[in-house]
Amino acid sequence: MDRIRIVGGNELHGELPISGAKNAALPLMIASLLTKEPLTLNNVPRLADVKQLERILENHGVDLAVQGRRRGEDEMRGQRITFSAADIVDTCAPYELVATMRASFWVIGALLAREGEARVSMPGGCAIGTRPVDFYIDGLQQLGATIEIDGGYVNATAPNGRLKGGPVKFPRISVGATHVIMMAATLAEGTTTIQNAAMEPEVVNLGECLIAMGAKISGLGTRTITIEGVEELHGAETDVIPDRIETGTYAMAVAMTGGDVLLKGANADHLEAPLKVLEQTGAKISREADGLRIVKNGNAIHAIDAEISEYPDFPTDLQAQYMALMTRSNGTATVRETIFENRFMHVAELMRFGADIAVDGQKAHVKGVAELKGAQVMATDLRASVSLVIAGLAAKGETIVNRIYHLDRGFERLEDKLSRCGAQIERISG
Ligand SMILES: CC(=O)N[C@H]1[C@@H](OP(=O)(O)OP(=O)(O)OC[C@H]2O[C@@H](n3ccc(=O)[nH]c3=O)[C@H](O)[C@@H]2O)O[C@H](CO)[C@@H](O)[C@@H]1O
Numbered sequence: 254m255d256r257i258r259i260v261g262g263n264e265l266h267g268e269l270p271i272s273g274a275k276n277a278a279l280p281l282m283i284a285s286l287l288t289k290e291p292l293t294l295n296n297v298p299r300l301a302d303v304k305q306l307e308r309i310l311e312n313h314g315v316d317l318a319v320q321g322r323r324r325g326e327d328e329m330r331g332q333r334i335t336f337s338a339a340d341i342v343d344t345c346a347p348y349e350l351v352a353t354m355r356a357s358f359w360v361i362g363a364l365l366a367r368e369g370e371a372r373v374s375m376p377g378g379c380a381i382g383t384r385p386v387d388f389y390i391d392g393l394q395q396l397g398a399t400i401e402i403d404g405g406y407v408n409a410t411a412p413n414g415r416l417k418g419g420p421v422k423f424p425r426i427s428v429g430a431t432h433v434i435m436m437a438a439t440l441a442e443g444t445t446t447i448q449n450a451a452m453e454p455e456v457v458n459l460g461e462c463l464i465a466m467g468a469k470i471s472g473l474g475t476r477t478i479t480i481e482g483v484e485e486l487h488g489a490e491t492d493v494i495p496d497r498i499e500t501g502t503y504a505m506a507v508a509m510t511g512g513d514v515l516l517k518g519a520n521a522d523h524l525e526a527p528l529k530v531l532e533q534t535g536a537k538i539s540r541e542a543d544g545l546r547i548v549k550n551g552n553a554i555h556a557i558d559a560e561i562s563e564y565p566d567f568p569t570d571l572q573a574q575y576m577a578l579m580t581r582s583n584g585t586a587t588v589r590e591t592i593f594e595n596r597f598m599h600v601a602e603l604m605r606f607g608a609d610i611a612v613d614g615q616k617a618h619v620k621g622v623a624e625l626k627g628a629q630v631m632a633t634d635l636r637a638s639v640s641l642v643i644a645g646l647a648a649k650g651e652t653i654v655n656r657i658y659h660l661d662r663g664f665e666r667l668e669d670k671l672s673r674c675g676a677q678i679e680r681i682s683g
């Protein structure tokens with residue numbers, strides 16, 4: 254199995270390109286199931302999760318065409334892929350394809366809306382909590398679907414082949430359930446109102462793509478989204494937004510190692526809460542025409558508490574990275590996670606570097622230490638894995654990060670991007 258080897262202690266300097274967002278690309282790709290016509294996506298990142306979803310979509314009958322870059326386009330820019338679902342040949346998403354990734358379950362809404370039926374295995378994804386699918390099931394039932402759970406599969410049918418719009422209220426905010434109900438409602442008969450909807454930029458990216466495909470949607474970026482169903486959708490072309498989690502991750506890396514890096518293509522508007530916290534820790538952040546610059550001198554990292562919550566608050570997908578940063582602060586910071594009940598799996602691994610962290614329910618108290626020392630570590634999920642990379646970059650000596658297939662799910666060319674900024678980091682194969 255591949256590993257990442259890091260020799261810590263170098264500052265980061267230079268330009269680091271930000272890729273298209275994994276968590277936006279995945280639902281956008283699924284939207285291609287809603288129409289017979291081609292959907293073209295620009296800036297699709299080269300990631301294991303994208304590859305896996307391509308396999309799932311191909312199993313449903315989607316043809317993929319990866320196209321060259323457009324003239325004058327940056328060589329670092331992501332892929333341009335056209336997805337054509339002229340005919341859906343299979344409405345089943347089997348366990349073998351769905352088990353590794355949460356987002357693969359989301360095909361259920363689009364298949365049900367277009368074909369009137371779907372059989373989808375219960376999903377996998379990062380091990381960060383129980384992650385049930387009850388909001389999806391209740392939401393689809395509120396759109397008239399009949400749902401049965403059988404042998405680990407969710408079997409869904411729309412009576413008379415078409416869903417019926419209506420009010421859907423989520424008991425708590427869910428990004429995935431908002432994506433799914435929004436997609437399902439585009440082709441339903443009548444109007445759907447989603448209350449307690451997610452406001453994440455990835456939801457807005459999907460909603461705007463659906464509008465470009467002919468959907469009638471209002472309220473994107475608010476807690477109430479209204480979707481007036483239409484008979485059919487058509488093809489369109491959409492850009493995947495820059496990855497705000499990748500942006501925040503590298504910003505935290507610079508805040509920890511020190512240095513001066515331009516995160517090229519980053520959209521600071523999607524990261525207001527975490528950037529505000531980062532500034533309080535002592536980093537200087539400035540918006541530039543082509544991205545976001547982060548500068549940190551050798552001064553102390555201030556200990557600042559963080560409350561993790563839904564967008565527009567501090568994202569849970571940056572919690573582990575922020576905790577890595579706080580391990581070197583000049584005081585004690587409390588990080589409170591309110592989204593997932595078991596997202597502190599990185600704590601034990603960060604402690605291998607010599608970090609001082611005490612977990613108390615949903616809170617982690619991180620007491621800064623004078624120095625981290627390189628270690629052998631591994632993580633059980635994607636963002637936890639990258640928090641170990643950040644700690645390794647700042648630690649003294651050698652760090653080996655094992656089980657890096659998690660990193661490949663969500664970080665494009667991680668070791669290449671970081672080594673171009675001066676980090677001593679390499680992939681060891683085998
Ligand atoms: C591929 C992708 O975009 N994944 C992101 C998505 O995951 P995902 O969409 O799975 O996360 P949700 O927003 O649904 O989860 C929020 C909370 O709701 C709970 N819940 C959710 C659905 C449900 O049916 N029942 C239920 O109880 C979850 O267990 C969790 O406690 O949003 C999370 C929260 O920002 C991010 O950490 C993930 O990176």
Ligand SMILES: C=C(OP(=O)(O)O)C(=O)O
Nearest residue numbers: 355356378379570635636
């Ligand atoms: C938790 C994540 O992914 P998933 O929802 O696919 O597990 C993530 O992107 O951090």
